[in-house]
Amino acid sequence: MSDAPLKTPFPQRAHAALGDAHLQEALTIATTKFIGLRKESFAGFPAGEALRDRARAIKEATLQKLDAHLERLADNVERLGGHVHWAATGDEARDIILRLCRDKGVRMAVKSKSMATEEIELNEALEAAGVKPVETDLGEYIIQLAHEKPSHIIAPAIHKTKGQVADLFSKELGGRFEADPEVLTAVARKELRQKFLEADMGITGANFAVAETGTIVLVTNEGNGRMVTSLPRIHVAVMGMEKVIPTMTDLMVFLSILARSATGQKLSSYTTLVRGPRQPGEVEGPEELHLILMDNGRTRQIAGTLREALYCLRCGACLNVCPVYRQIGGHAYGYTYPGPIGILLTAMLKGTHAVKDLAHASSLCGACKDVCPVRIDIPRMLVELREHVDRERIAPLGERMVFGLARRAMASPGLFRLGARLGRLAQRPFVRNGRLTSLPLFFGQWTRTRDLPPVAARTFSERWKDLDRP
Amino acid sequence: MITCLGDLLFPEVGVAMVKLLRRLGVTLDFPEGQTCCGMPLFNSGYHHDAALVAARTVRLFERSEHVIVPSGSCAWMVKTEYPGLLEDDPALRAPAEALARKTYELSQFLVDVLGVTTVDSPFKGRVTYHDSCHLLRGLGESQNPRKLLRAVKGCELVELPGSDECCGFGGSFSVRLPEVSTAVLDKKLGNVESTGADCLVACDAGCLMQMGGGLSRRGSRVRALHLAQVLEPEAGA
Amino acid sequence: MTTRADFLGGIRREMAKTRGLFEARTAARPSDAGEAFEVVKRQMAERWPQALTRFQEEFERIAGVFHRVRRLDGVPGVIRRIADEREARRILSWHPGALGLDLRESLGRQGLSVTLAPDDDPDAEARRLHRDEAARAEIGVTGVDWALAETGTLVLVSGRGRPRSTSLLPATHVAVFDRGRLLESLEQVGAMLEALHADPSRSMSGAVINFITGPSRTADIELTLTRGVHGPKEVHAIFVEAP
Numbered sequence: 001m002s003d004a005p006l007k008t009p010f011p012q013r014a015h016a017a018l019g020d021a022h023l024q025e026a027l028t029i030a031t032t033k034f035i036g037l038r039k040e041s042f043a044g045f046p047a048g049e050a051l052r053d054r055a056r057a058i059k060e061a062t063l064q065k066l067d068a069h070l071e072r073l074a075d076n077v078e079r080l081g082g083h084v085h086w087a088a089t090g091d092e093a094r095d096i097i098l099r100l101c102r103d104k105g106v107r108m109a110v111k112s113k114s115m116a117t118e119e120i121e122l123n124e125a126l127e128a129a130g131v132k133p134v135e136t137d138l139g140e141y142i143i144q145l146a147h148e149k150p151s152h153i154i155a156p157a158i159h160k161t162k163g164q165v166a167d168l169f170s171k172e173l174g175g176r177f178e179a180d181p182e183v184l185t186a187v188a189r190k191e192l193r194q195k196f197l198e199a200d201m202g203i204t205g206a207n208f209a210v211a212e213t214g215t216i217v218l219v220t221n222e223g224n225g226r227m228v229t230s231l232p233r234i235h236v237a238v239m240g241m242e243k244v245i246p247t248m249t250d251l252m253v254f255l256s257i258l259a260r261s262a263t264g265q266k267l268s269s270y271t272t273l274v275r276g277p278r279q280p281g282e283v284e285g286p287e288e289l290h291l292i293l294m295d296n297g298r299t300r301q302i303a304g305t306l307r308e309a310l311y312c313l314r315c316g317a318c319l320n321v322c323p324v325y326r327q328i329g330g331h332a333y334g335y336t337y338p339g340p341i342g343i344l345l346t347a348m349l350k351g352t353h354a355v356k357d358l359a360h361a362s363s364l365c366g367a368c369k370d371v372c373p374v375r376i377d378i379p380r381m382l383v384e385l386r387e388h389v390d391r392e393r394i395a396p397l398g399e400r401m402v403f404g405l406a407r408r409a410m411a412s413p414g415l416f417r418l419g420a421r422l423g424r425l426a427q428r429p430f431v432r433n434g435r436l437t438s439l440p441l442f443f444g445q446w447t448r449t450r451d452l453p454p455v456a457a458r459t460f461s462e463r464w465k466d467l468d469r470p
Numbered sequence: 471m472i473t474c475l476g477d478l479l480f481p482e483v484g485v486a487m488v489k490l491l492r493r494l495g496v497t498l499d500f501p502e503g504q505t506c507c508g509m510p511l512f513n514s515g516y517h518h519d520a521a522l523v524a525a526r527t528v529r530l531f532e533r534s535e536h537v538i539v540p541s542g543s544c545a546w547m548v549k550t551e552y553p554g555l556l557e558d559d560p561a562l563r564a565p566a567e568a569l570a571r572k573t574y575e576l577s578q579f580l581v582d583v584l585g586v587t588t589v590d591s592p593f594k595g596r597v598t599y600h601d602s603c604h605l606l607r608g609l610g611e612s613q614n615p616r617k618l619l620r621a622v623k624g625c626e627l628v629e630l631p632g633s634d635e636c637c638g639f640g641g642s643f644s645v646r647l648p649e650v651s652t653a654v655l656d657k658k659l660g661n662v663e664s665t666g667a668d669c670l671v672a673c674d675a676g677c678l679m680q681m682g683g684g685l686s687r688r689g690s691r692v693r694a695l696h697l698a699q700v701l702e703p704e705a706g707a
Numbered sequence: 708m709t710t711r712a713d714f715l716g717g718i719r720r721e722m723a724k725t726r727g728l729f730e731a732r733t734a735a736r737p738s739d740a741g742e743a744f745e746v747v748k749r750q751m752a753e754r755w756p757q758a759l760t761r762f763q764e765e766f767e768r769i770a771g772v773f774h775r776v777r778r779l780d781g782v783p784g785v786i787r788r789i790a791d792e793r794e795a796r797r798i799l800s801w802h803p804g805a806l807g808l809d810l811r812e813s814l815g816r817q818g819l820s821v822t823l824a825p826d827d828d829p830d831a832e833a834r835r836l837h838r839d840e841a842a843r844a845e846i847g848v849t850g851v852d853w854a855l856a857e858t859g860t861l862v863l864v865s866g867r868g869r870p871r872s873t874s875l876l877p878a879t880h881v882a883v884f885d886r887g888r889l890l891e892s893l894e895q896v897g898a899m900l901e902a903l904h905a906d907p908s909r910s911m912s913g914a915v916i917n918f919i920t921g922p923s924r925t926a927d928i929e930l931t932l933t934r935g936v937h938g939p940k941e942v943h944a945i946f947v948e949a950p
Contacts (some may be wrong), residue, residue: 057731229915
């Protein structure tokens with residue numbers, strides 16, 4: 001996924017997804033489960049609503065003093081013996097890591113799940129430089145073996161059925177494994193255990209970084225996040241700069257709602273607070289810690305339309321409830337981040353042009369905003385993106401003409417009435433049993449799968465005079 | 471406010487609403503020259519154009535005491551988006567806010583303004599109710615329509631699984647991405663049919679057009695009706 | 708290469724263009740971290756019994772196995788039983804200075820192989836040895852810094868004599884704690900963390916604080932829950948009644 005426009009247009013990618021029976025089955029299972037887990041968790045958590053408001057406020061307040069918090073974070077990390085790098089672009093972040101690998105003789109790096117590293121396509125760059133990246137999160141491990149990209153922000157392999165995973169393992173690892181998640185998980189545990197112990201470098205993202213104390217926070221379930229930050233001699237954390245939060249007290253607010261929103265757990269199995277490289281007397285831990293603070297398009301949104309999208313905790317809740325995501329899955333979106341927030345993040349990282357179709361991949365139902373732990377108003381920003389697409393004249397001419405016509409009819413009752421009369425005339429050859437079942441041109445997009453009521457013989461406005469009698 | 475879809479495609483819903491409200495003692499008028507609330511323009515990003523339409527609508531209803539709308543999405547548009555669209559217009563800013571305050575979706579008007587929770591209706595049948603997105607999430611309304619339906623003696627209300635899930639309409643979404651829209655619709659209709667209801671009720675013309683269109687295409691015996699048609703079934707087509 | 712000044716300069720330029728979306732505040736912190744710490748300690752000195760009940764509930768809810776002994780000397784017996792049930796022989800333990808208990812004395816004599824974490828300054832060889840032991844151990848025994856009742860979470864600070872991998876590499880993790888460790892809410896944990904970081908004398912001995920909430924798990928395959936992915940498959944908590 002480079003900056004070249006994607007080869008297949010979005011509607012075609014969506015079409016392929018809709019026709020993929022395995023994908024449809026996997027999506028239904030996964031999203032339905034996630035929705036239930038989240039619902040149950042918040043149902044038993046009356047304090048949750050107020051905490052979401054507080055979390056949102058903390059994110060906004062942090063942005064209002066972002067420079068000070070980042071400065072404090074960096075000072076603290078350096079004071080503890082860590083190194084801080086400033087990457088304006090994804091390319092730079094990649095280069096920093098490659099340089100570290102070169103300078104430190106890194107041959108193999110184990111990775112804990114990090115969307116930030118997906119965003120900068122790190123694995124491909126490492127491989128090209130002769131460094132072997134090993135994904136250790138089970139979902140990421142699966143897609144690495146399959147040479148695919150993640151299809152969900154927190155469950156990367158959710159598009160695969162267990163049968164597909166078993167086949168994949170059997171093929172790539174040699175052997176015959178049953179389609180049983182327990183069996184397959186045990187296979188991954190065994191394969192990866194040795195890698196943790198042998199790797200030169202551990203690469204993670206960061207869910208949060210506490211400015212006040214210089215702490216990098218990782219929220220995980222499998223234990224690979226802990227392995228990766230304790231066993232190899234170098235730890236590199238790649239972090240979008242908007243992940244900084246001021247204090248430990250703030251951190252507790254986020255921890256109270258993050259896992260609930262993502263998986264319905266009160267807390268994930270492991271929340272790991274990393275403060276610098278290993279301390280004297282510790283028998284384990286990295287000799288070096290490198291924190292890469294990355295911009296990659298985020299700064300531009302501080303005063304931009306997508307500022308609110310900087311609050312995102314990357315929990316994935318919006319994906320699970322999105323009627324579009326639930327039907328087409330993550331890959332059809334075509335970029336690193338899928339789903340409702342993914343459209344906004346793609347615009348942030350790649351520009352408005354990249355989302356000229358995706359901005360419309362939404363029925364604006366608002367379910368995403370409902371479940372977002374920090375109440376990001378995604379629908380509003382999607383509409384604003386649509387406005388940008390219109391303003392920058394990215395929308396096709398045909399569409400702009402149709403809307404121009406619609407606007408005129410809405411502004412003029414005379415034109416509106418004329419439209420109704422013309423519609424009644426034009427539809428005559430198409431009315432079957434009181435319905436329109438097959439219309440030509442653009443209207444065929446509707447009637448291919450749905451009937452349409454015809455324009456009424458008498459509109460309500462025309463009937464009013466009969467009604468307007470006591 | 472009749473709404474564009476209501477005027478052109480579902481006049482019987484408007485008629486039912488009028489008869490119902492009159493039966494309940496409400497005096498109605500109908501400002502002439504209504505077209506559309508402008509939401510299709512707004513949602514597709516044509517905000518400047520939407521503001522022009524909003525301005526027109528605000529003027530049209532300037533002298534109305536309450537504005538009743540048989541559609542959750544249009545009521546939402548007027549109540550939540552009109553003030554923002556017209557906030558830079560010194561002449562229309564206050565009237566837009568006033569219109570926002572005095573506009574009601576039908577079920578909200580019946581219960582919250584008229585204080586009516588029981589409407590006598592000869593309607594008989596098993597119904598299931600779909601929560602339209604803008605009424606549910608935009609206006610926070612899920613109880614009133616159910617209350618009204620339950621209070622109709624001959625009406626048996628069965629909960630719709632996934633009632634709060636989108637029907638797939640989304641305005642232009644339904645024709646920009648018709649395949650995805652239809653896939654979402656199929657899921658919705660599967661749920662509807664699982665309830666065994668003879669009637670699907672909703673408070674939004676867009677949803678009714680989408681769901682009714684799907685039901686009709688699959689030859690389903692389930693009828694898609696507006697709440698007003700359950701409360702005033704003999705309004706005549 | 709972007710410098711700190713470049714990076715922050717860019718941010719400041721953008722920040723200057725806007726006042727933000729709405730008036731917002733970050734979380735209210737205790738004005739005196741040390742005092743807030745004392746307040747929590749006092750609260751918990753009274754409320755620990757309720758906290759313990761809640762802790763057990765939540766811990767068991769996430770598949771933790773809860774044990775209770777009257778005195779510290781009852782702990783080895785529990786560990787012995789756990790080892791026998793699993794036919795496990797190799798035990799890795801925090802250093803007695805950190806754990807408050809020397810398992811090599813009690814269990815070492817009963818035919819179990821007990822490795823203690825070093826508490827001196829390890830060299831490369833010592834690190835390698837410890838790592839090999841940790842990789843082979845079947846049971847890891849640790850203490851607990853805080854036991855959070857609200858979520859059934861064990862909070863462990865790493866450091867000298869208390870390695871990170873003891874609660875991570877072996878398939879079974881056993882954590883020993885007493886009433887002085889109990890906390891009720893995440894909010895209290897926040898207060899404790901503020902104090903821990905505010906006062907260098909209340910120091911953290913190591914670079915990592917781990918919140919452990921149940922065994923290692925994943926649901927990456929069809930959202931089916933499986934335990935023991937990379938970390939332990941089982942977590943046991945032994946509560947020692949004697950203060």
